[in-house]
Amino acid sequence: MAIEVTVKKTDFRTVAFIHRKAHFNEIPQAMGQLYGWVQQKGYIPAGPPIGVYFNSPEQVPPEELIWEIHAPIGGDVSPGGPNEQGIGVKTVEGVEVASAMHKGPFDQVGPVYAELFQWLADSGYEMAGPMEEAYLSDPATTAPEELLTEIRLPIKKK
Numbered sequence: 318m319a320i321e322v323t324v325k326k327t328d329f330r331t332v333a334f335i336h337r338k339a340h341f342n343e344i345p346q347a348m349g350q351l352y353g354w355v356q357q358k359g360y361i362p363a364g365p366p367i368g369v370y371f372n373s374p375e376q377v378p379p380e381e382l383i384w385e386i387h388a389p390i391g392g393d394v395s396p397g398g399p400n401e402q403g404i405g406v407k408t409v410e411g412v413e414v415a416s417a418m419h420k421g422p423f424d425q426v427g428p429v430y431a432e433l434f435q436w437l438a439d440s441g442y443e444m445a446g447p448m449e450e451a452y453l454s455d456p457a458t459t460a461p462e463e464l465l466t467e468i469r470l471p472i473k474k475k
């Protein structure tokens with residue numbers, strides 16, 4: 318598998334977020350909870366959901382994984398929280414990332430990460446923040462083999 322890596326800068330964004338220390342299998346429930354909260358607050362979605370991963374299954378046991386789901390929102394919304402459910406609003410600065418696309422089920426992104434980390438080792442860059450996945454397809458209406466996920470590694474020059 319050969320992936321195409323693009324170096325780009327992400328946009329500054331305001332996001333509703335939900336923070337968790339839990340197994341990845343809790344992501345769908347957390348996403349539903351977050352988007353329900355966004356709808357209840359009357360916020361306007363302004364882009365695809367983004368998973369932010371602060372560690373990985375190679376580093377810690379599954380129940381020790383730390384992650385957030387970000388729901389980009391538009392309009393004039395003030396940062397605040399998180400509340401008792403771990404939900405809040407914050408701004409996220411734009412950063413330089415190495416980006417690659419994955420087409421297929423969410424649980425089969427491993428080879429794309431492996432190639433991205435190999436690219437990183439060969440590139441003169443190093444990691445500069447948590448990994449991100451932008452979920453560009455709705456799994457409720459898209460077949461698993463057609464799902465598109467943009468994998469992003471924040472980077473800086475060595």
